[in-house]
Amino acid sequence: MVVIDNKPTAQTGISFDLATYLAERQAIVEAALDRSLPVVYPEKIYEAMRYSLMAGGKRLRPILCLATCELTGGTVEMALPTACALEMIHTMSLIHDDLPAMDNDDYRRGKLTNHKVFGEDVAILAGDGLLAYAFEHVAVETQHVPADRLLKVVAMLGRAVGAAGLVGGQIVDLDCEGKPNVSLETLNFIHNHKTAALLEASVTSGAVLAGAPEADLQRLSRYAQNIGLAFQIVDDILDITATQEELGKTAGKDLQAQKATYPSIWGLEESRRQAEHLIAGAKAELAEFGDKATPLIALAEFITSRTH
Template sequence: MPVKQRLMNYAGEVESFLRGSLKGRCIPPGLLESMEYSLLAGGKRLRPVLCLCFARMLGAESKSVLGFAASFEFIHTYSLIHDDLPAMDDDDLRRGRPSNHKVFGEAMAILAGDGLLTEAFGLMAQSACGLPSDRVVRAIGVLAHAAGAAGMVGGQALDMAYTAKAGVSLEELREMQALKTGALITAACVCGAELAGAGDDQLLRARSYGQSLGAAFQIVDDVLDVVGDEKTLGKPVGSDEEQGKTTYPALIGVDRSMDLARRHVAQAVESLSPFEGEEAQFLRDLAQYMIDRVS
């Protein structure tokens, strides 16, 4: 089965869970509508799928980690809502339809993002209660660090600081992308391993895979903003250059960017060398799929 179809199958588990995840939580109707508008707008569900696959690869059952995995999509969605705001990237289109603030207004979009972020941690605590508490606590700590000021939020701050700034180095770009995009992807892999009771070497390999996959994912996203099309991507193409964003193609060109992405993919695959089974093979194929998105 093609990797894209397998990704969709894994994502289907997450999608089913997400559709009922905010029901019965006494959220004001207007706020609930705004939160669900973005949360249920589709997407690859990459981060929760990574969490699920690492947990399953290391012996955990899907049902025991599904809620925790879904919390990654809450946090990812909140970040997209806020990134699209006029004060941030000022994008009008997300996942093929108007951005949250274009439909519900800026104030409600901010509150929807705030709500999703906070609800994510409630969901983690609630849904992982059947797992050993030490695993859950460690996993929550990993995710909180990755989503916060030393992770994704810090990366967005650097992105804003570097926008339209001359002289940003390749190392500065690498650091910014590792925080803004890579931190949450890496945390998904590590949390899945933590929840399954992974040993130290397995955790190191989960982290290595996530870091390499996250780097390849972002480089390819930068390239697709140059060579992709809006219909396929579901968001504006060329907006990085228009806004003066620092990207890999802007610094080293498309061809060298793709070479770098391929090296990261090879590193991700190597990280999985001790692992066997369906999930391990899917994770290897998923890493290669990052490159295949440019075609």
């Protein structure tokens, strides 16, 4: 049985407590992030970078990286710098996404957004600093990984965050704001790039570091694409159904910005059904790994059961 928040779900036939697993992995990631970014001169920029990086959150991306590295024969230690880099990149995207020129949000993870505390100019630079430092951190801090694997991970991170990934999805998202009749194909493009690309890199980078064979990388890539799209569908649902306190950010922003969302195309019930279908597909990709994939199965289920 897999236990998610102490609720058993029939899965791989072994006992697994996701809440404990997440708490342990979050503690590892939090400590590593804290060590990775001390405050030095000029203090203002490091304080701004740390303000958002250490603001909490699920740490789902680094945890996925650690989980897949372990699944495919690697260790937490060899994946931890990449796991931290993924959270730095993700944090950069949140800082920039919250800016007035983008989503113009006042709250993130239950705290004032970076630009509300430090100003727009410093917030832009804090995001830039985190993005650049992410690549430095991977290159300098990763130990006991062959250079060819490390180079492949750096390339994967660059693609996931650039115009072929997150940035490409964001530009189409901005272009579609306020436009009626945005197609499902366009919406899928936005979120396969804006959300799923970095989640896919989180999953596959851990496996690359461990030296996983190509067939396993392909299975994990498909798993990640499915959970990435499901993650966004659930986000769209929560934007309608959750409170600001539950979300940690302003609720109802998509509706205010006249953004196309999955519920606006499918409705809430069909959106939930589609998310469940994607999670089922993700879990099916893990069948070849047997019981070793239990953490990834539980993480996939967590995506659709979360309330914030």
